[in-house]
Amino acid sequence: MKVLHTSDWHLGHQLHQQKRDEEHRAFLEWLLQVIHEKGVELLLVAGDIFDTALPSNHALEMYYSFLARAAANGCREVIVVAGNHDSPATLLAPKPVLRAIHVTVVGNIVAEQPGNDLVEIRDGQGAPQALVCAVPHLRDRDVYRPKFGEPVEQRMTGIIEGTAGWYRTLADLALERRGALGVPHLPLIATGHLFTQGATKSGSERDLYVGDLGIFPAGRFPQEFSYVALGHLHRPQVARGCPNVRYSGSPLPCSFDEAAYDKKVFVFATESPAEVEDVVVPVFRSLVRVRGDLAALGEGLEKIGPAPLKPWVEVVYEDGPPLSDLEEKVFDLAARGAGQVLTIKDLSSPGGAIAPPPPLDELTPQQVFELCLEQAGTREEDRGLAREAFQRLLLQVQQGEVPEAPATGARKGGAA
Numbered sequence: 001m002k003v004l005h006t007s008d009w010h011l012g013h014q015l016h017q018q019k020r021d022e023e024h025r026a027f028l029e030w031l032l033q034v035i036h037e038k039g040v041e042l043l044l045v046a047g048d049i050f051d052t053a054l055p056s057n058h059a060l061e062m063y064y065s066f067l068a069r070a071a072a073n074g075c076r077e078v079i080v081v082a083g084n085h086d087s088p089a090t091l092l093a094p095k096p097v098l099r100a101i102h103v104t105v106v107g108n109i110v111a112e113q114p115g116n117d118l119v120e121i122r123d124g125q126g127a128p129q130a131l132v133c134a135v136p137h138l139r140d141r142d143v144y145r146p147k148f149g150e151p152v153e154q155r156m157t158g159i160i161e162g163t164a165g166w167y168r169t170l171a172d173l174a175l176e177r178r179g180a181l182g183v184p185h186l187p188l189i190a191t192g193h194l195f196t197q198g199a200t201k202s203g204s205e206r207d208l209y210v211g212d213l214g215i216f217p218a219g220r221f222p223q224e225f226s227y228v229a230l231g232h233l234h235r236p237q238v239a240r241g242c243p244n245v246r247y248s249g250s251p252l253p254c255s256f257d258e259a260a261y262d263k264k265v266f267v268f269a270t271e272s273p274a275e276v277e278d279v280v281v282p283v284f285r286s287l288v289r290v291r292g293d294l295a296a297l298g299e300g301l302e303k304i305g306p307a308p309l310k311p312w313v314e315v316v317y318e319d320g321p322p323l324s325d326l327e328e329k330v331f332d333l334a335a336r337g338a339g340q341v342l343t344i345k346d347l348s349s350p351g352g353a354i355a356p357p358p359p360l361d362e363l364t365p366q367q368v369f370e371l372c373l374e375q376a377g378t379r380e381e382d383r384g385l386a387r388e389a390f391q392r393l394l395l396q397v398q399q400g401e402v403p404e405a406p407a408t409g410a411r412k413g414g415a416a
Contacts, residue, residue, distance in 0.1 A: 002040045002041055002267060002269055003189070003267065003269070005046065005227075005268075007083070007230070007232075008047065008048040008083070009027070009049050009250070010048055011055060013051040014051075016312075018342060021062070023284045026309075027251045027252060031265070035075050043079070044132070044189070044229045045080045046083070046192065046229045046231030046232075047137055048193070049063060055090065070103075076124070077103075080104070081105075081107075081137075081191050081193065083136070083137050083193040087107075091107045092107040104134065108142070109138065109142055114169050117134045117135060118173050118177060119132040130270045131188050133171065133174055133188065135167065135190060135191050136191075137232070138163055143162025144162040160216055160220070164220040167192075167222055170190070171188065171190075171225065174224070187226040188224050188226055194230065195215050195216065195233065196215070196217065197218065199218075199247065200235050200237060228246070232247070235247070235261060236266075237249070243274070253287055258287075259289075262280045264279060264280055285310070287311070288300075288311050291315070292317075293319045294323075294333070298336070301313065301315075301341075302337045304338050306338040313340060316345045317345065320348055322346075322348045
């Protein structure tokens with residue numbers, strides 16, 4: 001049976017306030033074509049289906065339409081697990097309906113019922129083809145309950161051990177099921193949405209934990225897994241020292257930096273999971289970075305030719321004198337080519353001091369917090385604790401765990 005591994009679609013994503021719907025629709029059409037041409041019968045989507053916990057109606061429509069059409073293109077089973085960007089409740093809401101079209105969704109884990117996440121895959125004749133341990137993004141509270149005041153190192157160890165323990169539990173259940181099925185060589189496949197030690201970030205992924213907490217050693221995945229399909233990191237890659245552990249990466253570049261390398265999906269057969277085919281995702285819209293002085297910018301912008309989807313451009317002005325009318329000049333130069341300038345970075349003075357501050361929507365929450373620390377004059381020795389507290393709060397907000405505000409009139413140290 002052919003299996004396709006993909007992840008990090010980020011449906012609904014915007015780049016510098018520009019919607020990506022056309023690109024995502026083109027990707028999903030291409031993916032349906034690959035499923036048909038490669039004879040894919042099992043599709044694994046390893047998290048971050050949506051870019052936000054509250055996806056737009058357009059994003060939801062693209063997702064449901066794709067799932068409905070996947071079966072018509074020969075895909076017998078689809079397994080979708082939640083990533084850190086996804087709302088488990090949103091993914092799980094249509095679960096009974098999706099199951100009717102052979103789509104299994106795992107939004108979160110239930111510690112008392114690990115067997116819920118073990119999916120048996122059969123072919124058209126009913127013969128077992130694989131067992132999938134469908135693991136979504138594991139929040140720290142899913143795998144470890146820290147004690148108040150415990151050292152960071154102890155919490156890090158607790159998260160790693162808890163994560164390894166959950167995979168071990170599922171692997172043991174899969175081995176037991178395999179024995180009951182009487183198919184000793186039935187491949188065991190796992191999914192996940194996490195960051196492994198030694199993997200390469202692209203820079204546009206959200207942190208999953210505070211600092212280096214929870215960075216998982218790929219060697220801790222149970223050795224019985226023939227293939228581990230991971231999501232979260234946007235660059236396609238093999239985990240260091242573990243050729244059976246792979247990140248498919250995001251199909252669309254989520255930043256101009258990500259446009260520098262190929263995007264991929266992975267295809268393999270359950271009979272030979274070590275033989276993985278890299279399938280390069282087409283570039284549906286070019287993201288172009290043009291840099292230099294005005295002459296170099298003009299030359300680079302003029303070279304951008306027309307395309308079905310207008311190329312988007314990041315302009316980096318450097319090696320020239322400061323210009324008060326830089327933006328006007330750049331747009332005049334851009335009119336000679338076919339690209340659309342989305343952002344202009346002015347590096348004409350040391351440190352970019354004369355450049356206007358970027359809009360808030362172009363900054364990460366961490367960057368905004370750093371600006372707040374700077375503006376407040378926070379001492380350097382106090383910033384470490386402040387950053388850690390902010391990161392904890394940010395993760396709670398992103399995971400829908402906003403702490404309740406204290407009741408009005410509550411006194412410090414006691415009830416109101």
